[in-house]
Amino acid sequence: MTHEVRAVVVREKGAPASVETVLVPDPGPGEVLVRVDACGICPVDLHHREGRAAASYPVLLGHEAAGVVEAAGAGTRLAPGDFVVLNWRAPCGSCRLCRRGRPWHCRVPLRAARSTALPDGAEPAPVLGVGGFAEKTLVAEGQCVRVDPAVSPVAAALLGCGVLTGFGAAVRTGAVGRGDSVAVIGCGTVGLAAVAGARAAGARRVVGVDTDGRRLDRAERLGATGTVDASRIDPADGVRALTDGLGADVVVDATGTARTARQALRATASTGVAVLASAPGQGELGAPGAVVELPLRDLHACGAALCTSWYGDSLPSRDLPALVDLHLAGRLDLGAFQGERLALADVAGVLARAANSGGAVVLPGR
Ligand SMILES: [Zn+2]
Ligand SMILES: [Zn+2]
Structure with missing residues (x-):
């Protein structure tokens, strides 16, 4: 039938x-x-x-x-x-x-x-x-x-899809632990889930970054302790200002563009991890073929890791x-x-x- x-x-x-x-x-x-x-x-x-x-x-x-x-x-x-x-x-x-x-x-x-x-x-x-x-x-x-x-x-x-991907990006890929500081770039479904996952895992500080105030309100509802309006402030500078100038131990990029991947690494604390959680493809900067250029000397000196997350x-x-x-x-x-x-x-x-x-x-x- x-x-x-x-x-x-x-x-x-x-x-x-x-x-x-x-x-x-x-x-x-x-x-x-x-x-x-x-x-x-x-x-x-x-x-x-x-x-x-x-x-x-x-x-x-x-x-x-x-x-x-x-x-x-x-x-x-x-x-x-x-x-x-x-x-x-x-x-x-x-x-x-x-x-x-x-x-x-x-x-x-x-x-x-x-x-x-x-x-x-x-x-x-x-x-x-x-x-x-x-x-x-x-x-x-x-x-x-x-x-x-x-x-x-x-x-x-x-x-x-979205919640499992974001929650896992923070908890599994980023391995957020008690007392960690976390930043999340892009507060759509994946990013909001990363915020929720970071809080559930015991993060002390969770910073939501977005250009849309309504999304930042949602991030706060899910436990973000601070937010950065990326339409006004550079995301990495904003995250550093809310983490004693250190950057976050775990930064989740839930946007999927080359530009935000670079921002994620710049917002990551020494020996921290930047997690690329979203599939590229949204908008010009995330188009297929997008390339991420990284400052090799800074990357090596700070001991941070850049990794991808797949389905969280x-x-x-x-x-x-x-x-x-x-x-x-x-x-x-x-x-x-x-x-x-x-x-x-x-x-x-x-x-x-x-x-x-x-x-x-x-x-x-x-
Ligand atoms: Zn999906
Ligand atoms: Zn298999």
């Missing part, structure tokens, strides 16, 4: 997104059909629409989703009715990077083998194997992480339930991440603005 559902599709590079009927097959062995209750809009969807990330077209957008298992294929441990957060890096467990203990870099992450199709027979590739801007989507079992159903679908959806160096099966529990215990304010609530038909307009979505979440059932 196939399921006729509405989904957001981009037919070719740069074309506007449109709501189309797609045909989703029943799950085969190891696959799960999920009714999507909520799916956040992430800049990576925009990259796919504009051709910076997709290898082929058409594509089925959306990759930050949560919903309810509608049907589970043979051999899976999930059952209809389970509430799950979807993820885009379900490790295979056997490739070289999985065996090296870096499963978030898995080269062949698990995805559904059966294809969703358009009525004309074309098979749109789901973004990051998820395709969450749809009433239903087919994924591999490993892409579904069962969590406490007491969490709201909107809050759970945001965990699946997180393991969805381990970390998503823990984040839900943290939220339900009142220690992670997922309400602070949430923006507009939209219908599938609104996605095209948000992507056409090319503006930051501000935590906008799509409710496909609307």
Whole structure:
């Protein structure tokens, strides 16, 4: 049986997104059909629409989703009715990077083998194997992480990409410890999650940096102890002014541009670490081919490290339930991440603005 559902599709590079009927097959062995209750809009969807990330077209957008298992294929441990957060890096467990203990870099992450199709027979590739801007989507079992159903679908959806990425960038990649000072450049979903993660890990000072006052307000709501308005003050100077002139022990760049990567390193304290947490590709400075030039002498002398973080160096099966529990215990304010609530038909307009979505979440059932 196939399921006729509405989904957001981009037919070719740069074309506007449109709501189309797609045909989703029943799950085969190891696959799960999920009714999507909520799916956040992430800049990576925009990259796919504009051709910076997709290898082929058409594509089925959306990759930050949560919903309810509608049907589970043979051999899976999930059952209809389970509430799950979807993820885009379900490790295979056997490739070289999985065996090296870096499963978030898995080269062949698990995805559904059966294809969703358009009525004309074309098979749109789901973004990051998820395709969450749809009433239903087919994924591999490993892409579904069962969590406490007491969490709201909107809050759970945001965990699946942006929150996991930012929280992990601070806690796992940056290894923020008690008493550390932390700065976060860019307070969109990833940056806000880095702020929340730093506080949860016991950071003493957390400085949020952004050009948008509303985002800085959100950073304070999530525990930032100070903020820097980057439209008025150089971010590195601002961070140093709030950290006794030393810079921060851990600086997370959640912006993904060459300019902010340099700022992150300049804002890092001696022997600290600058973490590049976001996928480049937003705006001219983060365009593919962007180059980061670093002052080699300063870099060497200060003993600081510059490293990248991929999906927050997180393991969805381990970390998503823990984040839900943290939220339900009142220690992670997922309400602070949430923006507009939209219908599938609104996605095209948000992507056409090319503006930051501000935590906008799509409710496909609307
Ligand atoms: Zn994303
Ligand atoms: Zn692997």
